[in-house]
Amino acid sequence: MRRGSGSGPAWWLQVLSPFLLLLFHGALADQIRYSIPEELAKNSIVGNLARDLGLSVQNLPTRKLRVSAEKDYFTVNPESGDLLVGDRIDREQVCGKQPQCVLEFDIVAEKPLNIFHVAVILQDVNDNAPLFKQSEVDLNIGESTRPGKAFPLDPALDLDAGSNSLQKYYLTDNEYFEVTEKETPDGRKYPELILKRFLDREEHNFHQLVLTAVDGGDPPRSGTTQIRIQVTDINDNPPMFSQDVFSVTLREDVPPGFSVLQVTATDQDEGVNAEITYAFHNVDEQVERIFNLDKRTGEITTKDNLDFETAKSYTLNVEAKDPGDLASHCSIQVKILDENDCVPEVIVTSVFTPLPEDSPLGTVIALIKTRDRDSGENGDVYCHVLGNEGFVLKSSSKNYYKLVTDRTLDREAIPEYNVTIVAADRGKPPLSSNVIITLHISDVNDNAPVFHQASYLVHVAENNPPGTSIAQVSASDPDLGSNGLISYSIIASDLEPRALSSFVSVNQDSGVVFAQRAFDHEQLRSFQLTLQARDHGSPTLSANVSMRVLVGDRNDNAPRVLYPTLEPDGSALFDMVPRAAEPGYLVTKVVAVDADSGHNAWLSYHVLQASDPGLFSLGLRTGEVRTARALGDRDSARQRLLVAVRDGGQPPLSATATLHLIFADSLQEVLPDLSDDPLPSDPQSELQFYLVVALALISVLFLLSVILAIALRLRHSSRSAAWGCFQPGLSSNLATGVLPNYNEGTLPYSYNVCIASQSAKTEFNFLNVTPEVAPQDLLCGDDSWVPGTLGDTDVPFVSDSISKPRQPNPDWRYSASLRAGMHSSVHLEEAGILRAGPGGPDQQWPTVSSATPEPEAGEVSPPVGAGVNSNSWTFKYGPGNPKQSGPGELPDKFIIPGSPAIISIRQEPANNQIDKSDFITFGKKEETKKKKKKKKGNKTQEKKEKGNSTTDNSDQ
Structure with a gap:
C-alpha cells in the first residue's frame, strides 16, 4: 500500500532534502544529488537542473538537455530544465533491502558537449506491510517442558527499509506463552515463543495463539499468523550439533549439485525419539533457491549457480528435530569467492547519427559506459576501438568514454562506418566483449557537378526542323538527394546581339540541347555556347562546359x-x-x-x-x-x-x-541588226486581245462565207473545168457544185487556190464574199488563217479590205527565240489600232514594232519564244500606209502560217510581164536584199495569163 500525501516529519524531510542538497552543492564535486521518496507520480518535479547546473533558461533549447541512463526513470523538461519522474520507481524493486538506495545517471548537454553526473536518493515509503511466510504454524510441546524454553518462529518479511521496516511482534494475551525477538549473526531478527510455566496436558492439550508483526511506519502496517500448539508427551533430550556455527568458502563457479557441507546432530534419546530430521530454518528464499539440504543426512548441496556479483555470502540456519519436536539449531556461513566470470559490458548511452561529413576533428559521435560486476582486477575494464576507422575513444571519467572523430569524413568514399568498441577486464584470463556502432554519414554539398567531357563539338546540318535535338550534355554529382540533383542551363553564347532563346534551348533535367529554329549555313556557320550544370544543394555548386556547334552546309542554294x-x-x-x-x-x-x-x-x-x-x-x-x-x-x-x-x-x-x-x-555594224529586234510583249494581255479579235473575225467571216456562197450559186451555174494547183487526189464534201475558175468573164485576173503543205485536212471551207469583193482579191492560205464555214469544208480567203502590199520586215530572217533574246536601244513601241480610213473600212495588217525605213511597213510575226514552225501567232496592230487599196489590189507579200517562208504576192496589169516568185528565208538577210533588187528589175515583164501570181515557199 502506497503512502498518501499526509503530513509528518518524514514527509517534510523528503521535501526539504533537495534544498539541503543545494546547500552542500560545493561539497558534491561534479555530482548533483537529489533525494525523493519512492512511488512519486509520473512527471513529478525532482529538481531544477538548469538552475543547479548554472545554465540559462534561454539557452536550454540549444543545449538540448537529456538523460543518459539504462532505464528511463527520469526525464528533463527542455523548456524549464526541471528534472521530472519519468516512470514509477519502487525502491524495493530497485534496491531491495539495501539501507541506502541511490539511482545514478548522466545529464548530457550539447553545444558545447558536457556530461553531468546526477545521483537521486530514493527514500523509502511505508508501502509494504509485514508478511509471514505461513498463515498457520503448528507446534508440539511436551507437557514436561520447563518454563523458559524458547521455540523459534519464522519471521515476518517487510520489504520496506529503515523506520518503515518490521519493528515489533505482539502475541495475543495468554498465561502460558510470550514472544521475544532474537537476532542472527548476520543481523536478521526473528521471533521466539517462550514458555512461561508448565503445561498441563490434562487441563489444556491444545492452545491457539495469534502472532502479530508491526512495522514503524506512520501509520504502522501489520501482519499476523496463527500458532497452534499441541501439548504432547515428554521427550527429554533434544538433538545437539557439534558446534553452533560453521564456516564454508565456495568458488562462485562451482557447478550445481556441488556438496557444500554435511551437518550432524546427536540425540541422547532412544528409539523413535532419537530419529533426527534436518531442515532450513529462518532463511531467505534465495538460500532455499540456491542450496539444498537433505533432511535425513544433513548434507547441503548447491541447486543453482553461485554469483559473487549477486551475493558475496550466505547464512544457512539448520534445525535438527526429533519426533518429540525437540530441536537444536546451528548456523552455516558460506563465503563466495569471486572469479572472473563476468564479461565486461559496453553500454552505448547516446549515438549522434547521422553525422555530417564535414564534421571537424574531435566531434563527439557517441557516449559509452562500461561495467563489470566482478571485483578487483576482474572488474577493472578498459576500452579501445578495433581497427583504424578514423575514430578514437577518450575517457571522460571512470568507466565513461567519448567516441570522437580522428580524421575527416567523406560520404562519397565511405557512406557508413561500423565502429567496433572492445571492452576487456584485467582478470586472468581476461574477458572481453564488443559492441558495433553503425554510424551513417549524412551528405553535405561538397562536390560540384562534373561534365563527362571537357568540351563538346556538335555538327548540325542546316535546314534542320525546329525543335530537333542536336546534342546532349551529361554531368554527374556524387552527392545525394538535392545535393546531387543537376539542372542544366545555357549561360552564355557568342550569338549576341541575337536572342539566344530563339536559336537553342536545353532541357534542364536531361541536358538535351534543342534547336529552336532552322539553321542557315550561309547566315550562321558556327556558334559557341557555355552550358552550366548546377546542383540543388545549399549553397549550390556548378560547373561550366563549352559547346561549339558547327552548322553543316546543304545544297540549298542554286548558283x-x-x-x-x-x-x-x-x-x-x-x-x-x-x-x-x-x-x-x-x-x-x-x-x-x-x-x-x-x-x-x-x-x-x-x-x-x-x-x-x-x-x-x-x-x-x-x-x-x-x-x-x-x-x-x-x-x-x-x-x-x-x-x-x-x-x-x-x-x-x-x-x-x-x-x-x-x-x-565595230559597233556601227551591229546597230542596224539590233534596231530590228522587237520589244517583248506581255503574252497574257496579247492572248486576251487575240481571243476577242478572233471571235469577232470568226463571226464576220462566217456571215461573209454564207453570203459569198449564195452569190456564187446564183452567178455561176456551171462547174469550173480546171483548178490551179489542186491535186487530183483531193476530194471535197460539196454536193455537185464546184468553185468557178473565174477564167471566164471579163475579169483581168486569175487566181490559184493552194492547200498548205502541212495541213492535215483535205477538205475546203469557202468564204461567202460580199458583192463588193472582187474575185481576184481571194488569196491562197492555210486553214489556220481565217476559218469560214460553208457546209463541211474550210477554205481560207481574204477580203478586199486588205491594204496595199508592204515591204517584208528584215527580222523575219531570224527565229522567234533569237529575236526575243535580242536587245536594242532603238526599239520603238507602236500602238496597234483598228481604224476606218477614208473610202471605206480598212483593216490594218498585223505588225510588230520595227526600225525598218519604210514607213508603211507592217507584218505578222511569231510570238516571243515561238519556234520556226510554230502555228501560233502574236498580232500587233500598228499604223500602216494610209493609202487605201484600190479595187483588185492585193498585198505583195503574204505569210503562210506553219512555214518560215514569206510569200510574195503581186498583182500586175495584163500587159505587164509576169513577175518571178520571190523567196525570203529566215536567217539569210543578204540573200533577201538581193532578191528585192531582182524583183524591182523584173517589173517590166508581162504575165502570160490572167490571174494572180503565186509565190511558192521554197525555203523551208
Whole structure:
C-alpha cells in the first residue's frame, strides 16, 4: 500500500532534502544529488537542473538537455530544465533491502558537449506491510517442558527499509506463552515463543495463539499468523550439533549439485525419539533457491549457480528435530569467492547519427559506459576501438568514454562506418566483449557537378526542323538527394546581339540541347555556347562546359549568275566578237557564285544549247567562252549560247544564262541588226486581245462565207473545168457544185487556190464574199488563217479590205527565240489600232514594232519564244500606209502560217510581164536584199495569163 500525501516529519524531510542538497552543492564535486521518496507520480518535479547546473533558461533549447541512463526513470523538461519522474520507481524493486538506495545517471548537454553526473536518493515509503511466510504454524510441546524454553518462529518479511521496516511482534494475551525477538549473526531478527510455566496436558492439550508483526511506519502496517500448539508427551533430550556455527568458502563457479557441507546432530534419546530430521530454518528464499539440504543426512548441496556479483555470502540456519519436536539449531556461513566470470559490458548511452561529413576533428559521435560486476582486477575494464576507422575513444571519467572523430569524413568514399568498441577486464584470463556502432554519414554539398567531357563539338546540318535535338550534355554529382540533383542551363553564347532563346534551348533535367529554329549555313556557320550544370544543394555548386556547334552546309542554294547580267526574261546582253578572231580567243566569261560551301559551291559550266556547237568552247571550271575555230563564210554572224551552271551538291542545282554573240568589227555594224529586234510583249494581255479579235473575225467571216456562197450559186451555174494547183487526189464534201475558175468573164485576173503543205485536212471551207469583193482579191492560205464555214469544208480567203502590199520586215530572217533574246536601244513601241480610213473600212495588217525605213511597213510575226514552225501567232496592230487599196489590189507579200517562208504576192496589169516568185528565208538577210533588187528589175515583164501570181515557199 502506497503512502498518501499526509503530513509528518518524514514527509517534510523528503521535501526539504533537495534544498539541503543545494546547500552542500560545493561539497558534491561534479555530482548533483537529489533525494525523493519512492512511488512519486509520473512527471513529478525532482529538481531544477538548469538552475543547479548554472545554465540559462534561454539557452536550454540549444543545449538540448537529456538523460543518459539504462532505464528511463527520469526525464528533463527542455523548456524549464526541471528534472521530472519519468516512470514509477519502487525502491524495493530497485534496491531491495539495501539501507541506502541511490539511482545514478548522466545529464548530457550539447553545444558545447558536457556530461553531468546526477545521483537521486530514493527514500523509502511505508508501502509494504509485514508478511509471514505461513498463515498457520503448528507446534508440539511436551507437557514436561520447563518454563523458559524458547521455540523459534519464522519471521515476518517487510520489504520496506529503515523506520518503515518490521519493528515489533505482539502475541495475543495468554498465561502460558510470550514472544521475544532474537537476532542472527548476520543481523536478521526473528521471533521466539517462550514458555512461561508448565503445561498441563490434562487441563489444556491444545492452545491457539495469534502472532502479530508491526512495522514503524506512520501509520504502522501489520501482519499476523496463527500458532497452534499441541501439548504432547515428554521427550527429554533434544538433538545437539557439534558446534553452533560453521564456516564454508565456495568458488562462485562451482557447478550445481556441488556438496557444500554435511551437518550432524546427536540425540541422547532412544528409539523413535532419537530419529533426527534436518531442515532450513529462518532463511531467505534465495538460500532455499540456491542450496539444498537433505533432511535425513544433513548434507547441503548447491541447486543453482553461485554469483559473487549477486551475493558475496550466505547464512544457512539448520534445525535438527526429533519426533518429540525437540530441536537444536546451528548456523552455516558460506563465503563466495569471486572469479572472473563476468564479461565486461559496453553500454552505448547516446549515438549522434547521422553525422555530417564535414564534421571537424574531435566531434563527439557517441557516449559509452562500461561495467563489470566482478571485483578487483576482474572488474577493472578498459576500452579501445578495433581497427583504424578514423575514430578514437577518450575517457571522460571512470568507466565513461567519448567516441570522437580522428580524421575527416567523406560520404562519397565511405557512406557508413561500423565502429567496433572492445571492452576487456584485467582478470586472468581476461574477458572481453564488443559492441558495433553503425554510424551513417549524412551528405553535405561538397562536390560540384562534373561534365563527362571537357568540351563538346556538335555538327548540325542546316535546314534542320525546329525543335530537333542536336546534342546532349551529361554531368554527374556524387552527392545525394538535392545535393546531387543537376539542372542544366545555357549561360552564355557568342550569338549576341541575337536572342539566344530563339536559336537553342536545353532541357534542364536531361541536358538535351534543342534547336529552336532552322539553321542557315550561309547566315550562321558556327556558334559557341557555355552550358552550366548546377546542383540543388545549399549553397549550390556548378560547373561550366563549352559547346561549339558547327552548322553543316546543304545544297540549298542554286548558283547565281553575276555576269553577264540577266534581264527579267532571263537573257543577257550581246557580246561582240571580231570576225577575225582566232581559235582560243577569249570571247567572254560567265561568272557565277554559290552561297553554299564546299562541294556544294563547286561550280561547273556546261553548254546546253548553241547555234553552232563547234564554234565555241566553254571552260568547265572557269566559265570562259573561247572560240574553238575561226568564223566561216557560211556561219551566221549572230550566235546564241545557252549555258548551264551546276554546283557539286547532291542533287545538284543549276542556273542558266543565255549569251548572244555577234561577230562584227565595230559597233556601227551591229546597230542596224539590233534596231530590228522587237520589244517583248506581255503574252497574257496579247492572248486576251487575240481571243476577242478572233471571235469577232470568226463571226464576220462566217456571215461573209454564207453570203459569198449564195452569190456564187446564183452567178455561176456551171462547174469550173480546171483548178490551179489542186491535186487530183483531193476530194471535197460539196454536193455537185464546184468553185468557178473565174477564167471566164471579163475579169483581168486569175487566181490559184493552194492547200498548205502541212495541213492535215483535205477538205475546203469557202468564204461567202460580199458583192463588193472582187474575185481576184481571194488569196491562197492555210486553214489556220481565217476559218469560214460553208457546209463541211474550210477554205481560207481574204477580203478586199486588205491594204496595199508592204515591204517584208528584215527580222523575219531570224527565229522567234533569237529575236526575243535580242536587245536594242532603238526599239520603238507602236500602238496597234483598228481604224476606218477614208473610202471605206480598212483593216490594218498585223505588225510588230520595227526600225525598218519604210514607213508603211507592217507584218505578222511569231510570238516571243515561238519556234520556226510554230502555228501560233502574236498580232500587233500598228499604223500602216494610209493609202487605201484600190479595187483588185492585193498585198505583195503574204505569210503562210506553219512555214518560215514569206510569200510574195503581186498583182500586175495584163500587159505587164509576169513577175518571178520571190523567196525570203529566215536567217539569210543578204540573200533577201538581193532578191528585192531582182524583183524591182523584173517589173517590166508581162504575165502570160490572167490571174494572180503565186509565190511558192521554197525555203523551208
